[in-house]
Amino acid sequence: MNITEAQFERAIYSFWDFQQALSALTFLLEDCDFDAKYSKVELRRFRCYESTLIISMARPFETTRKGTTIGLRALGITLSRDQKALVDKVLELRRKIVAHSAEEKMHFRVSTFSINDMGVNFPHFQFNEGLHFDEKELRELECFLRVVRSQMGTFFYKVAQEQPDMLARYKEPSSLSGSD
DSSP: OOOOHHHHHHHHHHHHHHHHHHHHHHHHHHHOOTTSOOOHHHHHHHHHHHHHHHHHHHGGGSOOTTSOOOOGGGGTOOOOHHHHHHHHHHHHHIIIIISSOOGGGOOEEEEEEEOSTTOOEEEEEEEOOSOSSOHHHHHHHHHHHHHHHHHHHHHHHHHHHHOGGGGOOOOOOSOSSSOO
16 A cells, blocks of 8 residues: 555545535535425525535545545546546635635625614625535536545545454544634
8 A cells, every 4th residue: 555644544534524424415405405405404404414515525525634635546546537626626616715715716796775864874794605516516526535545545446355453443624723
């Protein structure tokens, strides 16, 4: 096996990240009828599912503070061009919109309205409440996550057969302060 200890631990946690992403996606697909009209509050709930999907799915592909990434090739997993494009879109959304607020990606409208004859104006904010992915793309993400989890499961099964001691571990955070 051509994988570092840091990559191996990252792969273990990434297995969970991909499950989190798949769960958020499942909740979204179960609750959302893409032909229906929804209130802003309902749309925000869907956006919360989608944001969790994006953050959880992107996490394995981002480099940690210590410089580790998942290294799918080290697990025997190769992405197709379409899969790579899907991952790139998720990463772009995470980096520019979901986890950060890049000015060039901001989308809003602000106006004022008067509530009485005394000239009192109130601000009115409108934001894009829609999803970043359409139903077809979400189905592609679902397929991708299932395939990658299956391939990772195959990798870990092989490790369990050949080097079971590698999977005998318990890891807990060194601190909760985030100062590591």
